[in-house]
Amino acid sequence: MSRLKLGVIGAGVWGKNHVRTVAGLADAELAAVCDTDTKVRDRVARQYPVTHVTADVVDLLSQVDGVIVASPAASHARIALQCVEAGKPCLVEKPFALTVRDAEAVARLAADRKVSVAAGHLLVFHPAVERLRALVQEGELGKIFYLYGLRVNLGQIRADENALWSFGPHDVSMALYLLNDQPIRVAAQGRSYLQPGVEDVVFLTMEFASGILAHVQLSWLDPHKERKLTVVGAKKMVVFDDMEPREKLRIYDKGVDRPPEYGSYGESLAIREGDIFIPKIPNIEPLAAELGHFVRVARDGEVPRASAADGVRVVRVLDAATRSLAAGGTPVTL
Ligand SMILES: NC(=O)c1ccc[n+]([C@@H]2O[C@H](COP(=O)([O-])OP(=O)(O)OC[C@H]3O[C@@H](n4cnc5c(N)ncnc54)[C@H](O)[C@@H]3O)[C@@H](O)[C@H]2O)c1
Missing domain, CATH: 3.40.50.720 (NAD(P)-binding Rossmann-like Domain)
Structure with missing residues (x-):
């Protein structure tokens, strides 16, 4: 060929x-x-x-x-x-x-x-994200409660796009891919410290119809370089740390169990702290x-x-987040 x-x-x-x-x-x-x-x-x-x-x-x-x-x-x-x-x-x-x-x-x-x-x-081609998606979609983590991501470092400071448009596409596309869903509401707050009108730090929250909440912190004005995502499910929790050279995913057999006779008393909820599993992730760029x-x-x-349709979905979220930013963080319905 x-x-x-x-x-x-x-x-x-x-x-x-x-x-x-x-x-x-x-x-x-x-x-x-x-x-x-x-x-x-x-x-x-x-x-x-x-x-x-x-x-x-x-x-x-x-x-x-x-x-x-x-x-x-x-x-x-x-x-x-x-x-x-x-x-x-x-x-x-x-x-x-x-x-x-x-x-x-x-x-x-x-x-x-x-x-x-x-x-x-x-990131939808990251082998750790592929594995994480399988864990989410095949029910290994149980019902997904919420997830949050950190994408922060010092630089590259851009003048033509803010931290939301520069970093946000990664986390938004990853969240939509993992959950196979689109948010119904978006809220974002941010500040421009270095250049007028170009936010250096943005805190973005997406709300899904399923009740899942996804939060992302985006910044190019931060002492740490972090590329981290935590997914909390009813059965298990996972941390994807892309700064780790090899052990990028950690699956925590941790959760809070609710006994069958559970009433309304918080004290009958049982904390479960089980094993931590580190799957082998293929080393593919x-x-x-x-x-x-x-x-x-x-x-x-x-x-x-x-696809192009996925591109549109992510831009819709970023656009709604931009409107929320301009309104001081007021949630915007998609
Ligand atoms: N997927 C990722 O992980 C990732 C990482 C970094 C940047 N990006 C994206 O890649 C894009 C480029 O970012 P960058 O950091 O390389 O920017 P850059 O400014 O370093 O490079 C852009 C290049 O495009 C050239 N250019 C400008 N207008 C052009 C035109 N009309 N036709 C042909 N060439 C033109 C410029 O001369 C420059 O060499 C951005 O959209 C950025 O968000 C993606």
């Missing part, structure tokens, strides 16, 4: 990881890279002498079978529409778009033209898994694990 010709649009801080990963794929080749910055183009041309390097999206589209869009967020929807118009499947980095309208326009055109569009929700999957989407028509 011939190797799929992939192109990357935007080879900056993150896009260069796409470039490197595509170049290493067995069943695809790095056919073209497009970047508006001359210095970036020169670097790519030096590193990948046989790759077509250009400043023009249309030129890139003429060279490839599929596209990864890793340019700044404000250009995602416009470039994704260009890819779909040209009939080229594309994977659009997070955030999928900056408005619900733009996200829906991409999803609609993709459906009309029958061109596959994937959302760059990297999520980006390599995401791009390997995208090759199958673009070449074989496999259904994207994170």
Whole structure:
């Protein structure tokens, strides 16, 4: 089978990881890279002498079978529409778009033209998240009560998107994927300490119809680097710590048991502290898994694990959170 010709649009801080990963794929080749910055183009041309390097999206589209869009967020929807118009499947980095309208326009055109569009929700390809999803969906944790995540560190401080739009897509897409559900209400509070109008820290809460509450703390102004998610179920609890080099998931056989004769007295609730289990998680780089999957989407028509519709769902949550932020944290119904 011939190797799929992939192109990357935007080879900056993150896009260069796409470039490197595509170049290493067995069943695809790095056919073209497009970047508006001359210095970036020169670097790519030096590193990948046989790759077509250009400043023009249309030129890139003429060279490839599929596209990864890793340019700044404000250009995602416009470039994704260009890819779909040209009939080229594309994977659009997070955030999928900056408005619900733009996200829906991409999803609609993709459906009309029958061109596959994937959302760059990297964490749904994390092997620990896949395992965690199975635990949640197969009932191993019992009824899910709530979950909370921490995504904090110092930098990269962005001027064109706040901590909600920069980090939030990861946690929102992960929560929606784990629960296989969408929130009905969203509330967010945040503050801009470093640049006016660009929140450095955001506390986001999502409420699901099932009663599940999901909370996320997002910040690029924090002394710690934390990438953590805790899921609390009626039977078991799990902590996913992505800063751990190997033991990324810990399953706690802990909970509070309610005896059958339980009345209304709290003291009859029994705390259960059982074993802690650390499953072996395959050591697969999520980006390599995401791009390997995208090759199958673009070449074989496999259904994207994170589709344009998923991109729209996450943008809807971020948009509602933005409205809540502007209203000082008042919950917004979706
Ligand atoms: N999935 C992840 O884990 C992850 C991590 C970091 C960033 N991102 C996302 O990736 C995107 C890029 O982020 P970054 O940190 O690499 O930004 P960046 O500013 O470092 O890089 C963007 C690159 O795109 C180029 N560019 C700008 N406009 C362009 C256009 N119209 N056509 C072609 N090239 C253009 C710029 O010259 C630059 O080289 C953002 O949406 C960001 O949120 C995703």
